[in-house]
Amino acid sequence: MTDPLLRLNEFQLSVLREIGNIGAGHAATALSVLMQKEIDMQVPNVHIVSLQEIDEVIGGAEQLVMGVFLRVEGEISGSMFLMLTLESAKFLLQILMGESRQDDQFSEMDLSVFMEIGNILGGSYLSAMSDFTNKQMHASVPAVAIDMAGAILGVGLMHIGQYSDTALLVDTEFWQGNNNVDSHFFFLPDPDSVETIFKSLGVDLG
């Protein structure tokens, strides 16, 4: 049997993109309020990729990133990641904390700032998605690590890997003015939750 994700048609993909759009729109607004600066986002990309190819989507598995992970539980479950290049992480810290960084050293306080950013983005994304699908869901306490993007993303992929060889990623990029806050905000629903999402929207997966 082929993976159900590989049978999604263009319309079904656009539904996922729209959910991501609404969720990320709320997340961008929340981040704007926090930073007191206008944050824009791009229309999300929906990627359906095999586990072997996933490092191409995240811009190289060895890329050093600040990664925030939230586990999503409830009627729809999955994993959420905020990944920032260290340059972007410093840029955000500068705006939020008002101090510029020369090196790549981050204090415990800095890390908790990113956990809080993850909390705010994740919480607003999920509440929008929850309203849209009428399904209850909540995020775990965020965890943060500075390491290779592939190693960090692997934490979310193992939830998928037990059942599937294909991951669905809804990927959003954020902007501040003309600066691309070089970041990815990923939602990876668990395989059985993909079906729940479509059912809740009355889309027949056939």
Next chain:
Amino acid sequence: MNIVKVGMADLDTATDPEILRTVGLGSCVGVAIIDLNTKVAGLAHVMLPIAGKEAVENPAKFADTAIPLLVEKMRNNGAIQNRMIAKLAGGAQMFTTLNQSDLIRIGPRNVEAVKQTLARLNIPIRAEDTGGNSGRTIDFSSVDGSLTIRTVSQGVKVI
């Protein structure tokens, strides 16, 4: 120098002078096996310990199915099983602040499943760099069986 890239939940073999590389091992385990006489090497990027009951679509993903498949591919390329030795890297816990649920402890469980499978196949482990909290990128040389490990925080080491 020819580099053979092995993706997540994937495996491949190489012969002298090729290098097998896998990038961004977190809780996953890189299982490197070589027969130094024939210089036939293999590398698996194992993601999970044990395959479920259902038929496995991708055996390279699980420790208990990936390693036998890797050994078989190496034998098809001329390696002799009772000359094979193994080296391991990976099995880290990427997020220290998370609760220690079973799924989060996946790194140590992966390492354990890899060791059990190697023991069953009578392949000795010559060296390992497992556990910790850092992602690893590894290069496995089919020339001398050296395994070069790069981490972000601890630099480079060769085992």
